[in-house]
Amino acid sequence: MKISSLFDAGNIEVVSLDRYDDIQLKIRKDNGSDFAQWFYFRLQGAPYQPCTLKILNAHECAYPEGWHDYQAVASYDRVSWFRVQTRYEDGALVIDHTPLAGSVYYAYFEPYSYEQHLNLVGQAQGSGLCQVSDLGNTLDGRDLELLTIGHEVESDLKIWVIARQHPGETMAEWFIEGFLSRLLDPQDATARALLDRATFYVVPNMNPDGSVRGHLRTNAAGTNLNREWQTPSLEKSPEVYHVEQKMRETGVDLFLDIHGDETLPYVFLAGNEGIPSFDARLAELQQRFRQHFLLASPDYQTEHGYEIDQFGDANMTLATSWVGETFGCLAFTLEMPFKDNANLPDDDYGWNGQRSLRLGEAMLTPIYGVLSNLR
CATH class of the missing domain: 2.60.40.3120 (Immunoglobulin-like)
Known part of the structure; x- marks a missing residue:
């Protein structure tokens, strides 16, 4: 053996x-x-x-x-x-x-290799609708890629989607594959309507070093990127530093941070009730987004998830909290299970790459549902 x-x-x-x-x-x-x-x-x-x-x-x-x-x-x-x-x-x-x-x-979960990542980026660029740009280097010297999809005019809504801050949460990049596949489909009416009014900024893998190294949660230096958003540095967390710089350049109207949860066997969203600027407008936007997502995918549910922060108690080092507060925008963390989805179990495959991909496709619907209310 x-x-x-x-x-x-x-x-x-x-x-x-x-x-x-x-x-x-x-x-x-x-x-x-x-x-x-x-x-x-x-x-x-x-x-x-x-x-x-x-x-x-x-x-x-x-x-x-x-x-x-x-x-x-x-x-x-x-x-x-x-x-x-x-x-x-x-x-x-x-x-x-x-x-x-x-x-x-x-x-631990269906892998998403660095080779798959590079293929994903190449295929997105090959669609003719997507521009690939390099935000900077990781600590191991890998490229940190940004995919820009849309007209990039000032009047466009700016929608940011990042995935795999925690590299072992490979379902996040499977999600991005499905998300991009539908967004870049010229025959998809929802995608076309979105791109008429919004520019999308997508980082398919925030942590390529940790992904290749076989890490669960950190980059090459052992830094948990989703605790770096308040004070990122080129020495410890260049991935976050470079993304923040680009966000300040473009602005953000909607932000999604895609993750996997080791413990809970459900698909759920974590919102921003705890940030200092949370108000009735953001509360209404959150509720509207969730309602559209429930209709878009039976895999999503609202009964189970993280405990909701009290107003003012948000951890501002987290991406969703920092982005939501900095830009006054709707921001969510999406979590998918490493186990099965207890609401729709599958004994043979559990939650897997294809189900994550399908959830990524479904995400266009709630984004479209709130588009007119983001500003």
Whole structure:
């Protein structure tokens, strides 16, 4: 048997590989931080063997409660991913699976590779409706790309969508793929109507370094980007610094920050009730957006989510809080599950890349629903 993870987004450490029924592993922490939860590795040499893979340090991960009712994903070709039997017991995450081939991959969630990211950017540019620009370098020297879609005239509404501040939340970039696919479709009436009145600024991956390194939550320096928005720096968080600079240049009328939640098995939005400038106008906009989103996608719901901040209690280091307060605009954090969506469960696939993609397509509808009220 052999286990490897020296590939894009790979993350695992082998403790013991002596027996098929007692493969012992550990998740490697994000560089420079204590965050750990993302795993992605390849098992070879165990076809048709009933394997038991134990991640021994699951109880030490960032969100141990996220392991309850969680099922890992597996794939033979890294294209089709399915859920496999998984349990959390005695502080370890235990995967029970009999591979049907000599090579199989396991991951925390369906990966979205850097190669896929580059293809996504290239395909968007190839549509003829999208301009690709470089905002600056990451700490590892990778490009931080901005996709600009629209006429960029002063009268346009300015809509910003960013994803994957936390690199292990790969569902966020799957969401962006669906969002762009529909927005760039010249035959889609909603997309055409939006682009008649708005310019979209999309950052498909805020954290390419962490994505490639196999991090859960931080960039190359071990910085959680979604705690940097009040005081970003080129030394610790150039990704946020460069995006903020561009936002100040363009302005923002609507902001969406796309994430995944380790614990809650639901799709939900977190709003801005806690920012100092929250008022009746923003409250009405939030409610209108949510109502349109409920109609656009049955995967979205409003019953479960984060506790709503009291007025004035917002954490201003978060992207949604900082952008909403700085620009006086409607701003949301969208969360998708690592588990299944409890409202519409799927035993074979759970929540996955395709469902995230479809949610991205659906997002155009609530944006269109509030467009006339953003200013």
